[in-house]
Amino acid sequence: RETPNYGSTEPRYSSLPTAHSPSRGPSSMQQFHQLYDSISSSIFSINNATVSLERGAKQLGTQADNRAFRDRIHATQQSTNDTIKATASQLGTLSSLASSGDKQLKLQSERLRNEFQDVVRRYSTIQKQVATRQKYTMALPSPRAGGEPTYGWGGEEKQPLIEADETQVQAQKQIIADLDHEHAILMEREERIREIEADVLDCNQIFKDLATLVHDQGGVIDTIASNIENTEYNTAEAVDQLRSASQYQAKARKKMCCLAIVVTIGAIVMALVLYFTLK
Known part of the structure; x- marks a missing residue:
């Protein structure tokens, strides 16, 4: 499966790891509460x-807007994006742990997952607003460092076009410098726009992966539950068969006892007949 980057043009994120159904043990409850606290903090x-x-x-x-200010915004978004990705993975593990617990753990896991989705939606909305404002303010024209150039045309004295005086040379140099400056600013703006777009997190993809993870775990849980139900059914059927066998054996023993009694009585009768006959 291809690694999703959630809207980023940089491969900073890895896909959500596949969670396996945890084995039931004495540490499962402790692990659940540790994860719960960690996710709440995130x-x-x-x-x-x-x-x-x-x-x-x-x-x-505004006046507070400068390169350092935007670098701080960029760092905040990168750090938060990583936190969201890690938290989504932890929620998958928490859901898996809750599946082996009681109903209360499942409710706590679901409530925390809903809280996570709400805060990520709000973060995504604000992030898009920040990106839009950054692009808008970066699109504003910047003033030239040397002001408007003086081309040296006209004036009180007319000069031939082929004669370039010192003023015209300086004006041409200023034009070239201004063009280079504007080109550098344009390149920087394009780079910053790519950076802004890379920062915008695709929360819908995160929710989709999280839902898939929880659904897959639900399938594992359903399989386990089905196996338990089949085991219970087979056990009940075996008990019924044992009960039937026990009843059959009881009836057989009763018949054997009756037969033994009949044979004994017959033997006594035959003995008495022979005794009186011979006497």
Whole structure:
């Protein structure tokens, strides 16, 4: 299966690992609670990052907006994207652990998964707003460093076109410098736009993978439950057969006892007849 990158143009993320049904043991409950606490902490961190991005989006395009400010936004999104990916994987493991527990564990796992999906949806919405504002503010024209160039045409004295004085040479140099500056800015903007697009997380793909993971685990659980039901049925059938065999043996023993009694009585009668006859 191809590794999804959730909307990123950089292969930073790996696919959700396949979770196996955990063996029931004394450490399963402890592992469940440790994972639950870790996921809860991650959800809290994602929510804080969302608040920070929302506050940062309002400062884009203002005096506070500069390269360092946008680098911090980029770092926040990268870190949060990694946290979301890791948390989705942990939720898959938590769901698998809950499947071997009681109903209360399953409810806790489902509630935490819903909370995770809600906070990721909000984060994704804010992230798209940040990307839009970054693109919009980056599209604004930047002022030229040297101001408007003076081309040296006209004036009080007319000069021949073939004669280039010092003012015209400086003006041409300034034009070239301005063009180079604008080209460098354009290249930087394109690079930043690619970076912005790479930061935007495809939360729908994460939810899809998480749902597939939980569904696959549900299939394993259904198979286990079916095997348990078949075992219970076979056990009940075996008990019925043993009961029938026991009843058959009891009847057989009763018949044997009756036959033995009849034979004994017959033997006594024959003995008495012979005794009185010979006497």
